[in-house]
Structures are given as structure tokens and as C-alpha cells.
Amino acid sequence: MKSKIVFYNPKSNEGKKILPMSLLAVGAVIEGKYDFSIVDGNCVRDPVAEIRARVRDGANLLAVTVMPGPQLSLAVPHCRALKKEFPHLTIVWGGYFPTQHAATCLQAGFVDFVVRSHGEFIFLALLDALATDSDFRGIAGLSYRDTSGAIVENPPAPLPNPDELPPWPYHRLDMPQYLRDTFLGSRTLPHHSSYGCPFFCNFCGVVNMVKGRWLPQSARRVAEIAQLYVKNWGVNAIDFYDSNFFTSEARVAEFAERVLPLHIAWWGEGRIDTMLKYSDRTWELMRDAGLKMVFMGAESGSEETLKQMNKGGTLTPAITLEMAAKIKRHGIIPEFSIVLGNPPDAEKDIHDSIEFIRKIKKINPSSEIVMYTYTPVPLDGALFDEALATGFRFPETLDEWISPAWLEFSRRHSAHLPWLSDRQMQRVRNFERVLNAYYPTTTDARLRGIWREALRAVSAWRYGLRFYESPLELRALQRLVRYQRPETSGF
Ligand code: B12
Structure with a gap:
């Protein structure tokens, strides 16, 4: 059956409205060939309600982009609930998390296909196979459960050349909000x-x-x-x-x-x-x-x-x-x-x-x-x-991946790594605070003259003596000036 697709970008951390480039890239290759729309969780209050409405309107395939961390923590309950409500809805995951943990995603039961790595042509081949009722064995880069329930991981697909890919369909999004x-x-x-x-x-x-x-x-x-x-x-x-x-x-x-x-x-x-x-x-x-x-x-x-x-x-x-x-x-x-x-x-x-x-x-x-x-x-x-x-192991289920401790891990701020103690983590955070006070960022236009000088003066003795412990006075001062670093999260 020919698919009608809803793409979904679950809310990323802090809900920053960052252009969902993964979905634009994949959408570009199916533009004009398949009917699709995009739901960006960073821009709508209730994305599940939005997806539900589109499924009621005939969409039969949900294609989700999933990064480790906050995005995964929403993708799991949302997809599980939608699959329960609409068992006929085919759910496809792509992006960084499923690429690295395809089997874990498929074992959860509600993900039908995982597209690994840069997925433009893999996704197109999957849609074509679904439309013509062909099998999926020849689709490099695809992982899925076969009729017996066994997980199949096809060999990797070649990397598409972005210079040869079609332009992104910006008209599918309300661009000014990005x-x-x-x-x-x-x-x-x-x-x-x-x-x-x-x-x-x-x-x-x-x-x-x-x-x-x-x-x-x-x-x-x-x-x-x-x-x-x-x-x-x-x-x-x-x-x-x-x-x-x-x-x-x-x-x-x-x-x-x-x-x-x-x-x-x-x-x-x-x-x-x-x-x-x-x-x-x-x-x-x-x-x-x-x-x-x-x-x-x-x-x-x-x-x-x-x-x-x-x-x-x-x-x-x-x-x-x-x-x-x-x-x-x-x-x-x-x-x-x-x-x-x-x-x-x-x-x-x-x-x-x-x-x-x-x-x-x-x-x-x-x-x-x-x-x-x-x-x-x-x-x-x-x-x-x-x-x-040191005993480190990845979780074996999606539910474990979205537990608070593993979410922290995915965000690269974990306090639960076997080789790292809480005290050592605290030392890093304390040093970071003293460093940011002694050398305030030059990229925050609000942080001018007197405040920069104040932060520097108050932290100078700590920095000079390499005494980073419990910098409570710096925390208070940084809060007062609403200290902001340039955008770094995600890279
Ligand atoms: C933009 C970005 C963000 C944005 C979010 C964008 C969004 N979707 O809303 C922001 C800044 C918010 C962000 C946050 C984070 N990010 Co980030 N982010 C990136 C970055 C720089 C670019 C991603 C991108 O848009 N690429 C362009 C598109 C075209 O490529 P793509 O996303 O890979 O998509 C292709 C394939 O993955 C695949 N695909 C993707 N989705 C789908 C879906 C379907 C259905 C299909 C078929 C295919 C498919 O096909 C696409 C086209 O080729 C990457 C690094 C990088 N250069 O790729 C890191 C990266 C993905 N982020 C990463 C991390 C760790 C995070 C954070 C956890 C960091 C933190 N400390 O909080 C957070 C949490 C995100 C979350 N929501 O859960 C890591 C992931 C590492 C890992 N182990 O997997 C990366 C790889 C950075 C790195 N080098 O370590 N991030």
C-alpha cells in the first residue's frame, strides 16, 4: 500500500526551535512522490494530538527522528501510545540513536523499521517496497523484524552525497519561527x-x-x-x-x-x-x-x-x-x-x-x-x-535508556559512570564555575564593563590559589547577572 507519511521531530532539549534538518533532508527525496507532512515537537504544544489527527486523516506511516537524550525520552512513550491506538500505523525510526542501537529499538515492539545512518535513499526504498509489497532484504541500511519476529540488520548503505541530493523543502515548514x-x-x-x-x-x-x-x-x-x-x-x-x-x-x-x-x-x-x-x-x-x-x-x-x-x-x-x-x-x-x-x-x-x-x-x-x-x-x-x-554496559531496553540516570548519561553530564566519582564530577563543575567567573564569556553582549569586572574581581583569589571548592558566592553572582554562555549544547 502506498504510504502517507507524518514526520515527527520530538521536542529536543529546552524546546529550542532549531530547524529539523534531518526531516527536511529525508523529505526532499520523497517530495512529489509521496504525500507527507511534518510535526515539529519544538513548535506545537501537543504533538501526539497533532499526529493522531493526521492519522485519522489517512496517514499510515509515522517517521520519527531520534537523538539520544530528551528526544528519545519522548519518542518512546509517544510512539508506544500511538502504536497501541493505531496498530496499523507503521513506525519508522531514524537518526543517531536508532543507528547505534537498532536492535534495542526493534525489540521494544512498537518500532517496525530502523533506517540506519543518512537515510534519504533507504527511506525511499522502504516506501517503494511497502507500496509494491516487495520484501526488504535488498534494502541496505534497513533493520526490521521479519515475519518470525527475528531482527534483521541489512548491511550498511553507501553514504549519500549531499551535493547530489535535492534542495530541502523549506516550504513544508513555517520558516520564520526558526x-x-x-x-x-x-x-x-x-x-x-x-x-x-x-x-x-x-x-x-x-x-x-x-x-x-x-x-x-x-x-x-x-x-x-x-x-x-x-x-x-x-x-x-x-x-x-x-x-x-x-x-x-x-x-x-x-x-x-x-x-x-x-x-x-x-x-x-x-x-x-x-x-x-x-x-x-x-x-x-x-x-x-x-x-x-x-x-x-x-x-x-x-x-x-x-x-x-x-x-x-x-x-x-x-x-x-x-x-x-x-x-x-x-x-x-x-x-x-x-x-x-x-x-x-x-x-x-x-x-x-x-x-x-x-x-x-x-x-x-x-x-x-x-x-x-x-x-x-x-x-x-x-x-x-x-x-x-570498569563494568560499564549499555541498557538493553528503551525503557532503561529513558530512565533518569541514562538520560543524564546521554546528555553527557552523567554522575553514574563507574570510573568517575561524584566528588570528581563536582570538582569539574566547581572549576567550570570559577573559570567562567574569572574569564567571563566575551559573546554575551549584556555582560559589559562593571559586571565583567565584578565577576573577575570576586573570583581572582580562587583562580590564583587554584581553590575551586564550593564557589557559592560565584553561583549567586552569576545568577544575578543571568550568566549565559554561547550555545554549545548538542555539539
Ligand atoms: C542540530 C543538533 C542538535 C539540535 C537538535 C535538532 C533537532 N532535531 O531538533 C540541538 C542543539 C537541540 C541538539 C541537542 C542535543 N544533541 Co545534538 N546534534 C545536532 C547536530 C549538530 C546536527 C544534526 C543535524 O541536524 N544534522 C543534519 C541532518 C541532515 O543530518 P541527521 O540529523 O544526521 O539526519 C540524517 C540521518 O541521521 C537520518 N535520519 C535522521 N532522522 C531520521 C528520521 C527518519 C525517519 C529517517 C528515515 C532518517 C533519519 O537521515 C538524515 C538525512 O541524511 C548533530 C551532529 C551532526 N553534525 O550531525 C548533533 C548530535 C546528533 N547531537 C548529539 C547530542 C549528544 C545531543 C544532546 C544529547 C546534547 C546534550 N548534552 O544535551 C542534545 C539532546 C538532543 C535531544 N533532543 O534529545 C550527538 C549524538 C551522539 C550520539 N551518541 O548519538 C551528536 C551526533 C553530536 C556529536 N558529535 O556527538 N542537537
Whole structure:
């Protein structure tokens, strides 16, 4: 039977209205071929009621995008309830969580199909198979339960090339509501201009999606999308959510040249070792074309940990410090993410990384530091092996995944990792508070003159003496000034 589809983006954390790009990408390939609509849980109060109405109106396939964390915690009860109410409704999950835990999703009983990795053509093939009553064996990238109830995982599908995919069907959404006021600009929209990442860092969820492949849209196409954003919605800033926007210097330089006349601000995520090799001309071009900030994984101050993360060799603490100095010269703000408390010796790892962060800040005080704890993903490698050796295990059911402790885990703030004690976690949080007071972010326009000075003056003795414990006075002061860091969650 031909499917009529409702796409669903369950509310993501804090309900931020971020363009649901996954659904636009998948919708683009079925536009004109299948009847579909999108329900964005970030934009409607009762998404289940909305989906129910569309099913009553003839929709027979619910296609849900699921990230680990808050989105999963809604996808599970919502899909379970809808399946109970409408047993004929076919439920398909795609996205980061089902890609990594397909069998767990299918075992729950209410998910009929899992589309693994970038799913445009897999989904189209599934719809075609359902329409013609064909079997699913030949559909690479699909997981499902066969007639006997056994779980079948077809081999992985090739990664689609985003440069060859059709344009996103923006007209399916009420675009103005996705314009966000961010530190980059008052009318910010995101785009995702490449698929994958050529690296295999073994703490990263992207590796399982793409296995080291990276396929970009051309500079020309990305610039055309920027032009469309400006023309249609008055956009003045773009955040590029690519896992690795800066992989190709030639592409970035050409993009910068093309968007120079648009006077937009932009942000992206890149590798320190790659970008250190960029010429000064490219850096100047990027700055002149509006690049304001780059998110980079510095990850650790310990060379040993970097090796375990499979970052070793090309990324070292020394080159992160080099980047901190270089990017400062070009007037662009770096956001360095650091993963603290890695196994096996979390205590030493925390100590080393705190000292490393202090070095970065000394060289470039405007650096933003984004602190995470290591949150294992199911990947072969030393780091995951160390985690397993401490007794770490993933949940085996969706209900366990959405328990409060595992939700915290998915959000990378877990206090329940076997190799990390509560005291160590608290130490990281305390240090973060003192650091943010001593070096207040430069990206919050509200935080000017006297407040910056006040935060710095009150925290100076702590920072100087490395005394981070119980910084209650800083918490009170930061609350008073409503201290806000740039958007970092999700990356
Ligand atoms: C944008 C984004 C967000 C947005 C949410 C967007 C939304 N849907 O509302 C915000 C900022 C809110 C966010 C939050 C979080 N995020 Co986030 N986020 C991203 C980011 C940067 C881009 C995702 C994206 O839009 N890509 C573009 C589209 C085109 O690609 P895609 O999403 O992968 O979709 C393709 C496939 O996955 C598949 N697909 C996806 N959905 C579906 C559905 C169907 C039906 C089908 C057929 C196919 C399909 O096909 C799509 C087309 O190719 C990714 C990293 C990345 N670069 O991908 C991290 C990422 C997904 N986030 C991550 C995390 C950890 C989080 C948080 C838990 C962080 C936190 N500490 O709170 C939260 C929780 C989110 C939640 N709601 O539960 C991790 C997941 C890691 C993992 N182990 O799986 C990622 C991979 C970052 C990383 N490198 O670690 N995030």
C-alpha cells in the first residue's frame, strides 16, 4: 500500500526551535512522490494530538527522528501510545540513536523499521517496497523484524552525497519561527553542508554513522543556500552544524569569497590540526567573510588520553596551544571542547585537563571552554574497552535508556559512570564555575564593563590559589547577572 507519511521531530532539549534538518533532508527525496507532512515537537504544544489527527486523516506511516537524550525520552512513550491506538500505523525510526542501537529499538515492539545512518535513499526504498509489497532484504541500511519476529540488520548503505541530493523543502515548514537570536546575529538559521567526518575519534557518535567518510556540498551550493536564507528570511547569521565544516580548505576559501558581499556572520566546527595548516590568506578571508567562532575538539591535555581517543599523533596539547595563539591573531573566537575524567585514571585526567585549560586561557583569554565527560558510544577502541573494563554496559531496553540516570548519561553530564566519582564530577563543575567567573564569556553582549569586572574581581583569589571548592558566592553572582554562555549544547 502506498504510504502517507507524518514526520515527527520530538521536542529536543529546552524546546529550542532549531530547524529539523534531518526531516527536511529525508523529505526532499520523497517530495512529489509521496504525500507527507511534518510535526515539529519544538513548535506545537501537543504533538501526539497533532499526529493522531493526521492519522485519522489517512496517514499510515509515522517517521520519527531520534537523538539520544530528551528526544528519545519522548519518542518512546509517544510512539508506544500511538502504536497501541493505531496498530496499523507503521513506525519508522531514524537518526543517531536508532543507528547505534537498532536492535534495542526493534525489540521494544512498537518500532517496525530502523533506517540506519543518512537515510534519504533507504527511506525511499522502504516506501517503494511497502507500496509494491516487495520484501526488504535488498534494502541496505534497513533493520526490521521479519515475519518470525527475528531482527534483521541489512548491511550498511553507501553514504549519500549531499551535493547530489535535492534542495530541502523549506516550504513544508513555517520558516520564520526558526529564526533565532544568537550571539552570531539576530536572525540565525542553521545549515548542514556536508555529511560525515574523515576521522575516527572513538568517543564520537558520528563515526558509527559514516565510518570515516566525508562528502560535502560544493562551495557554490552552500553559498547559494546562504543567499536564499538572506533573500527569503532576512538571515544575518548561519550556524553550520556539519560535524566537520572545515575539512577542505579550498571549499571553505571559495565559500568565504562567495558570501563576502552578504555580510553575514557564521560559525562552524573543525579540527585543530586541519585548520592549523590553513594559510594566513584563508584565515583573513574567513574573518572578512564573517566567521566569528570555530568549535574545535581539543579534548584533553593528556597526550596519553588523546592517543586512547584515537586523536593521537596529529592532535597534541601543544598544537592546541598553537591554535589558541594563531586564531587570536586573526580575531576569531575558538570554542575548545574538553572531555574530562576519562578512564582509567579519572583523577589524574581531570587534574591534567584543568591545568591545560588554564594554559589555553592564559594564551587566549577569549577562548570558550566547553567541558564534557566521556560518554561511551558503541565503537571499537581503547577508550570503550577501558569503560567496559570498569563494568560499564549499555541498557538493553528503551525503557532503561529513558530512565533518569541514562538520560543524564546521554546528555553527557552523567554522575553514574563507574570510573568517575561524584566528588570528581563536582570538582569539574566547581572549576567550570570559577573559570567562567574569572574569564567571563566575551559573546554575551549584556555582560559589559562593571559586571565583567565584578565577576573577575570576586573570583581572582580562587583562580590564583587554584581553590575551586564550593564557589557559592560565584553561583549567586552569576545568577544575578543571568550568566549565559554561547550555545554549545548538542555539539
Ligand atoms: C542540530 C543538533 C542538535 C539540535 C537538535 C535538532 C533537532 N532535531 O531538533 C540541538 C542543539 C537541540 C541538539 C541537542 C542535543 N544533541 Co545534538 N546534534 C545536532 C547536530 C549538530 C546536527 C544534526 C543535524 O541536524 N544534522 C543534519 C541532518 C541532515 O543530518 P541527521 O540529523 O544526521 O539526519 C540524517 C540521518 O541521521 C537520518 N535520519 C535522521 N532522522 C531520521 C528520521 C527518519 C525517519 C529517517 C528515515 C532518517 C533519519 O537521515 C538524515 C538525512 O541524511 C548533530 C551532529 C551532526 N553534525 O550531525 C548533533 C548530535 C546528533 N547531537 C548529539 C547530542 C549528544 C545531543 C544532546 C544529547 C546534547 C546534550 N548534552 O544535551 C542534545 C539532546 C538532543 C535531544 N533532543 O534529545 C550527538 C549524538 C551522539 C550520539 N551518541 O548519538 C551528536 C551526533 C553530536 C556529536 N558529535 O556527538 N542537537
